[in-house]
Amino acid sequence: KILAKSVGPTGQEVRLRNKKMQRRIIVIIMTDFVCWVPFITICFLHHADIIDARSLYITFSIIFLPINAVINPLLYDDDTAILKALKSISTHFNSLRELRRCLLKSQNKRENSTAVEIQSIAASP
Numbered sequence: 001k002i003l004a005k006s007v008g009p010t011g012q013e014v015r016l017r018n019k020k021m022q023r024r025i026i027v028i029i030m031t032d033f034v035c036w037v038p039f040i041t042i043c044f045l046h047h048a049d050i051i052d053a054r055s056l057y058i059t060f061s062i063i064f065l066p067i068n069a070v071i072n073p074l075l076y077d078d079d080t081a082i083l084k085a086l087k088s089i090s091t092h093f094n095s096l097r098e099l100r101r102c103l104l105k106s107q108n109k110r111e112n113s114t115a116v117e118i119q120s121i122a123a124s125p
Contacts, residue, residue, distance in 0.1 A: 028075050035068035 009017070039060045046053035 024075065028072070031068060031071050031075065035064055035071075039064060 042051070042053045042056050042060065045051045046056075
């Protein structure tokens with residue numbers, strides 16, 4: 001009797017993949033929000049005759065909306081070099097933060113042991 005072994009992803013791998021996809025979707029939504037909501041707000045205010053936004057349309061169409069057009073392909077592509085570089089920087093930053101935490105913990109232990117030594121010396125006759 002031969003038992004078949006599953007070759008599919010484990011539950012942990014699926015959860016990790018889903019978490020990465022959720023982060024990517026959040027970033028895509030946030031960049032679209034940041035690029036489009038100001039433009040939509042200006043359009044609404046202009047059409048409600050609250051402001052005259054004719055000069056702002058040019059600014060938005062030349063600066064803000066192309067930024068979104070440039071960012072989106074980078075966010076949608078899984079093999080983007082920029083995203084890999086940002087991930088590498090993030091990993092490096094987290095490593096430095098962990099190193100700092102360990103050094104501070106070590107320094108606190110030394111300070112505490114020095115304080116105990118000073119107290120024991122002061123307490124001795």
